[in-house]
Amino acid sequence: MDVIDLKVVDAVARHGSMNKAAAELNTVQSNVSTRIRSLEDELGVLLFQRSAKGVQITPAGRRVLPYAAKLSKLLSDASAAARDDGKPSGVLEIGTLETTLALRLPLLIARFAKAYPEVRPLIRTGTTHSLIKDVIDCKLEGAFVAGPVNHPELQVETVFHEELVLVTSRAVHSLEALKAIAQLKTVVFRVGCSYRQRLDGLLASIGTLAPEPLEFGSIEAIIGCASAGVGVTLLPRGVVANAWKDGLVAVHEIPQAFSQVETVFIRRIDGHFSSALTIFLDSVHADSEARSLNVRRLA
Known part of the structure; x- marks a missing residue:
């Protein structure tokens, strides 16, 4: 296995096509197919499943991909370091x-x-x-x-x-008031957002739980939903300052264990x-x- 082998694997995985990978690498499809086949023979495992619709990477191929990315980045860094004056x-x-x-x-x-x-x-x-x-x-x-x-x-x-605050509609006057809301919902960013985890912990600490959260991709959408009473959220104070000043939402301070990030x-x-x-x-x-x-x- 060499650098070119890893570059070929990466290109084929990204395109799902030997032909498209060959075009990117400025070569012909037969060269790409031969390299992949030779590498599979060397390793003793299939890296791609072939079909009439193209190629699909196998679990073994996926395990190789991170090394291709790291090596490509290492070579790029070496070139950048040489030119960086x-x-x-x-x-x-x-x-x-x-x-x-x-x-x-x-x-x-x-x-x-x-x-x-x-x-x-x-x-x-x-x-x-x-x-x-x-x-x-x-x-x-x-x-x-x-x-x-x-x-x-x-x-x-x-x-x-940052200081995080609980953001709700103006109808909610305190953290304790959340307990009285039937089917309380949270409005959050998608899975992987650390603020989301803190919000779940905060609600659990006051004795209430929210069902499956509503996920949005922008701050504006999350604040808009909180303002309309769709659900509650956790955001940095500075992010929500203008909406609070304009009377669109209510902002509640929360215990330091959850607020400081x-x-x-x-x-x-x-x-x-x-x-x-x-x-x-x-x-x-x-x-x-x-x-x-x-x-x-x-x-």
Whole structure:
């Protein structure tokens, strides 16, 4: 098995087609088929099931894929490290929670893009679970997720401290009032969101449980449902501040065990830390420290 073998496996898995993989790799289908067949003979297992509709990766093939991604990333990092002379350039591809993007990053990204026009930021949103997986699988250079995170392949640094609050319709006046709501529902992001887990814990602590939650893909939809009385949710205070100020929702403080959360930045320990990412994170830390200083002055 060599580097080219792994690249071929990755391309065929992504396209589900030998022909399309060959086009991407700038070769002919027979070369791709021969490489896959030779690799299967070498390993003694089938990596793909062939059919008239194309190819489908087998469990053995899926176990190989992460190594293809890691090796591809390692080669890319080596090339980037050789070219990186300290001047930020190229693509900066990072992930973030929807709430962090809404609350913390817009101005920082705008300032960074203006200061370093040769860098193209690509921002992907997801849940803590999905973003951790994408960083481990070398699909992202790093990501902002909810802490704590403990993984042997990841470097973790705290960047923000958030206070979570319970968000409900204005008809709900206290946490205790939730017990009187028949068929209480929660409105949350999809599975893998750490705020969702905290909300379940909070409700359990006051002696009430919610049925299967309603899942949404945007902050606006979640706040809108909470405002309309469809259900309750847990969000950072800053995210919901405008909706609360406008009288659209009620905001309830919750016990510290559930309210205090850290946003951390994660990246692979063995990855190349580009100049673009280094400078962007420096600006993130500076902004976070400035906010904390302002809070202490107002206290």
